[in-house]
Amino acid sequence: MLRPVPALLATMMMALTACASTGERDGASYKTALVDNKRQMAIQQVADPVSTMITGSTEREDIAQLESIHSHIAPQMDSSAKVHTIAFDPASGKPLSPLAGRTIYLDQTQNIQLYPKEVVLSFDDGPVPHNTPAVLDAMKAHGVKGLFFMVGEMAHYHPEVAARVVAEGHTIGSHTYSHPNLVTLPLEKALADIDHGAFVVDQATGTKTHFFRFPYLSENEKLDQALFERDYIPVGVDIDSLDYMPADTNRLVSRIMLGLEQHGGGIILMHDLQRRTAKAIGPLLNRLKDEGYKVVQLKYGKAPDAPLYADTLLNRLRFGSGTAPDKVPFKAPDKA
Numbered sequence: 176m177l178r179p180v181p182a183l184l185a186t187m188m189m190a191l192t193a194c195a196s197t198g199e200r201d202g203a204s205y206k207t208a209l210v211d212n213k214r215q216m217a218i219q220q221v222a223d224p225v226s227t228m229i230t231g232s233t234e235r236e237d238i239a240q241l242e243s244i245h246s247h248i249a250p251q252m253d254s255s256a257k258v259h260t261i262a263f264d265p266a267s268g269k270p271l272s273p274l275a276g277r278t279i280y281l282d283q284t285q286n287i288q289l290y291p292k293e294v295v296l297s298f299d300d301g302p303v304p305h306n307t308p309a310v311l312d313a314m315k316a317h318g319v320k321g322l323f324f325m326v327g328e329m330a331h332y333h334p335e336v337a338a339r340v341v342a343e344g345h346t347i348g349s350h351t352y353s354h355p356n357l358v359t360l361p362l363e364k365a366l367a368d369i370d371h372g373a374f375v376v377d378q379a380t381g382t383k384t385h386f387f388r389f390p391y392l393s394e395n396e397k398l399d400q401a402l403f404e405r406d407y408i409p410v411g412v413d414i415d416s417l418d419y420m421p422a423d424t425n426r427l428v429s430r431i432m433l434g435l436e437q438h439g440g441g442i443i444l445m446h447d448l449q450r451r452t453a454k455a456i457g458p459l460l461n462r463l464k465d466e467g468y469k470v471v472q473l474k475y476g477k478a479p480d481a482p483l484y485a486d487t488l489l490n491r492l493r494f495g496s497g498t499a500p501d502k503v504p505f506k507a508p509d510k511a
Contacts, residue, residue: 243394243411244281246289248439272318274460276469280478281408292468293440296321297410299350299388301447302329302336309453311343317460319470320345322410323447324388327352327372330379337379346473348386348410349373358393366401373407385475386410408475413441416452424455428462435468 279287289295296314301307302325314321323340325347330337341347351357352372357365369387376384387407389398394409402409414434418427431443445452463470 243389243392243399243409244286245411246287246295246413246441248293248441249288249290274464274468274470275318275320276471278472278474278478280474280476282476283408287473289440289471291439292435292466293471294435294463294468295442295471295473296445297324297348297388297412297442298322298445298447298452299324300326300329300354300449302333302340303448304333304336306450306453307333307336307447308339310447310456311339311345313457313460314345315343316457317464317470319460320472321470322346322348322386322473324348324350324386324410325376325379326350326354327375328354329448330376334379337376338381341380341382346386346475347376347380347382347384348388349376349384349407350388351390354390356391356393357389357398358395362397362401365398369398369401369405373405386473410442410473412444413438414443416443416445418445418449418452418455422451424451424458427451427455428459431459432462432466440468 276293281287287295296319298307298310298321301323307323310321323345325337325340327349349369349372351368352375353368355365355368357368360368373384373387385406385408387402387409388411389409392412399409414431416427416431416434422430435441435443445456447453460470
């Protein structure tokens with residue numbers, strides 16, 4: 176039987192202890208304690224925690240109904256081969272970074288195909304002073320871009336940080352206004368929080384958001400349909416960093432790398448709200464580079480001047496299964 180009250184008290188005590196050690200006693204730490212407790216309770220109610228990590232679901236029935244996009248790692252004939260496209264600076268024509276990979280454009284809800292050792296770095300719950308800028312500094316040093324799912328309330332209070340995320344070329348997503356568990360709310364209230372959050376994030380960043388992530392990764396069919404009608408693409412998670420749990424930098428980085436090794440690559444969930452994440456992002460990027468990973472950026476829309484590619488058995492036989500989609504032109508089947 177679940178005992179949520181002791182769990183909540185224990186989590187809040189950890190947050191208060193952390194505040195005492197850092198000298199920070201603010202609402203964000205208290206809110207983080209509540210978020211952590213809800214995550215722990217959700218995980219305890221799922222029989223298979225591995226399914227929770229891979230699918231982003233916190234309820235058994237959601238696993239079959241999930242609509243958030245995830246990644247599929249494309250198989251290769253030679254598992255040791257490295258198939259990547261390199262990102263180039265359009266002005267100088269030089270490679271941006273050994274760690275920077277391709278850009279994938281999406282204009283509809285569909286799972287993305289990644290090649291082995293391709294990752295998407297995603298961050299929830301910001302923007303906040305100090306921690307979000309530290310994440311941005313590390314990513315800038317490595318020449319890579321991420322996907323930031325902003326909470327409207329945070330963007331409202333820290334618009335200068337939100338604006339910097341956009342100015343440095345990262346992709347923006349919405350994460351509601353107040354970070355509620357949407358499936359527990361009446362639909363009208365849930366949609367109001369979604370709409371208000373997107374509006375505030377759009378105002379703070381000066382751009383239109385099209386990507387969305389559910390708080391607590393908790394969704395249902397009605398909410399998915401509402402997002403579709405609003406032209407939002409919900410993004411799920413392949414590897415949960417669990418960075419809301421106490422861990423030093425080495426342990427946090429090792430946890431993420433283990434998830435990548437097991438999954439082959441994928442969408443990583445982190446939180447720029449967390450100080451431990453801000454400290455770990457640099458070492459994580461170093462580890463990704465050393466082990467031959469590429470960081471892929473997701474953007475909304477159609478690729479500019481990109482050749483069409485039909486992912487059919489015929490084209491796989493013609494061009495090979497290891498050829499990057501953005502390097503293979505579309506070719507219609509020969510007429511009989």
